[in-house]
Amino acid sequence: MSRIKEFNLPDLGEGLTEGEILAWLVKVGDDIELNQPIVEVETAKAAVEIPAKWAGRVQAIFHPEGSTVEVGVPIIAIDTDPNAGPVEQSTTGTPTADLPTPSAASLAAVEVAPEEGMVEPGLIGGVAPGGRTAVLVGYGPRNAPAKRRPRKGAAPAPAAPAQAAPAQAAPTQAAPAPVAPVQAAPVPAPAATPAAPTPALNGNGRAGGGPVLAKPPVRKLAKDLGVDLAALTGSGPLGSITREDVQRAASGTPAAAEPLTVTAPTTSAASAASFGADREQRIPVKGVRKLTAENMARSAFTAPHVTEFLTVDVTRAMKALDRLRDRREWRDVRVSPLLLVAKAVLLAVKRYPMVNSTWAGDEIVVKEYVNLGIAAATERGLIVPNIKDAGRLTLRELADAMTALVQTAKSGRTSPADMSGGTLTITNVGVFGVDTGTPILPPGESAILAFGAVREQPWVHKGKVKARLVTTLGLSFDHRIIDGELGSKFLRDIGDFLADPEAALLAWT
Template sequence: MSETEFTLPDVGEGLTEAEIVQWKVAPGDAVELNQVLVEIETAKSLVELPSPFTGTVGRILVDEGTTVDVGTAIVTIEGGSDAAPAAASDDAASIAADTQATIDAEESGEGSVLVGYGTGAGASSRRKKKGKPQRAPRPPASVPAAAATPIIAKPPIRKLAKDLGVDLSAVEGTGLAGEITRDDVVRHASQASVFRNIETPAWSEDREERIPVKGVRKQIAQSMVRSKFTAPHVSVFVDVDATRTMEFVKRLKASPDFAGVKVSPLLIMAKAMIWAVRRNPSVNATWTDEEIIIHHYVNLGIAAATPRGLLVPNIKEAQSMSLLELATALEQLTLTARDGKTQPADMANGTITVTNIGVFGMDTGTPILNPGEVGIVAMGTIKQKPWVVDGEVRPRFVTTIGGSFDHRVVDGDVVSRFVADVASIIEEPALLLD
């Protein structure tokens, strides 16, 4: 019986190495075409490699936790003449395409982070399995069953809660008769994610902890240093009355057209970015030393905090999307990132980025440019503050919009006009109808 070696492929973007995270098969296992063999971590993403052969697993050549170069043999498949390769093991495009086909995004809460801040150096690069939600405790035998607070939630909402690891007994329903809605579950999951470090972890007996700088964390560090010390950043900030945006979001949530789709102020912010780019195209560009490339399309990057660190996937051709299409794409992008399934191609060729630091309760911050882009805009928390309207102080929903730009490409007047245009949409979303 013949034995064929499966070598580590370049899954895209010219990557040179990857870490073996978890083997999905063992010696002696029968494998089929496109069955996942191993999970690897590259400098940009967590990737599942499908088998290009049919046969039986022979030898595992690389242990979990080991980093190897592209082209290194990692496993052998026994099958003799019966082996049926779907693609050569060094065919990056085929592997990447097969990998993408295996992705099943799960429901998740929204969460973005300021480019350059990340989620902490101590974050594990491994995906953690979601814990099952705890069931509500049964009432004591002496208490009538009717005395227990009933959980009113439809089957899809219960499934969503299970997927997100949310205990429905801890969620306050805002629907009719206290019914738990989709927004209630997502909000609870988002809050749990934001405040995941609310309990102070105990120190170990070791005086120090040493974490190897590799994978995504290494890539983040290199990209941020390159961006910060290559592109001369200029930043501007403006406070905005976002009351009408909050009202618009509320109406969208009640619209049958947006049923089952996540709607948040970030959606309006994304649309505002696209609208403002059309009016100020030079912020949607790339600097190459020899020339400035102005893009007449928008691949909108969304900075996302994930269990593996900061990722910036982008929505391709966002300028051509309706508000509903943009909402759907934004939700899918977020779910995929939070599930650790973002692929290198999803993060390539971005043209401009938006980051939502408001989800962490931050009012503002100075974002660092995503390498290769000229602009990034940060949206702070939206909360009620005293605001002067027609000469009177009234409570209004206020946010701060901040942006950083590459001063080699755009000057202060362009930067100011662009951020002012974004702010004008947040202040009056009806301008999007123009």
């Protein structure tokens, strides 16, 4: 039985076909444990940490950070029995049949583990040896710390060409050679030659071509602004590139003096990198932005949208929130107007269950559970995570769930599972100072509610014009399922709850 196992990029949910490797959380030679996070991958929806499928020692890494890998392609090889000694080598220096035969994709870029008496080959495919870096992304503590081997120094420069040639020739052989620690040819002592010019270093203190240290939101900002991360000097920890570095480069503001030499001048010419000669900026559409665009276009041209609006005096609701915050058991809970809107929606669904349904062609699927989606604007784009079976939660449990959902979304750690299976959505456009809008339905849902800003406005109250707290609701719904009467009653009930939540609770429950 083979002791070297290749781990393929798994399907991370809803039929995703590829993912971008953001950061390796381990390096070649590390001893890892079962279910230890080993790599962070960005899908079309979120950044996800993938755990190890086996315990053992990292034998090879097939794809560098920043590369896009299709689902099912090997990304890492793990020696599941590292204490059994070095992998047996043939007389030609290639591994024996104990190792699996990699796919052509995994031969494109491979970092190979060094063994005793061997030259550390680095990362075949142009990434500099020692390119693995400290982790800048990730969430939650690991169950146990990784056992790491003391890191060796970078291999001598002449060793890289010696490794690259076999890797390029491998796919053309009749029987592809398996990937494993490759015995390097003896490296003779270099003859005395004139000193070559020292290569310029980028913001990570490495020769051009190595991986760039930058968090996913910073990478996205750089793409949006057209800034080349490899040309920047990082001012963050370990030379990482920060948002300020990217914004400074986009605006053409020179960076503070650093001991490193920058490969591109940080003058006003840097701002020209954002635009072409025609003064037009071209931003690649990928990741969350691409998925959102596809979903919205599909929904807008599939479901016949109808939007209704209702303006509500929410003064009593805001006073009820103040009284709730003053209660001792609620003082450590985040209480916002959105909490009352969510509760109003959940109660109204019980009265009109058809609103919580899906159009399935020849039938309508009405759901007894409510996976309540909360639209969240993040640095990665618009995402809609949902609270599973929200209708079963108490008000306190709903408040805690909404707080966790928002915090996770803002940190970029929402999993694909949390964004799947939504049945009804709320979008809080009021946080941007907007009165309301005409939201587009998330695919598979029949209604979405826009909650506008709460403003103090003149309002007729008890026959007199007074300053009252007022908001506007906008409900978009699928007219194939929800007719005008049903949509109007649903929206009216939500408004009644927000106008007097205490009376509504007594009357409805």
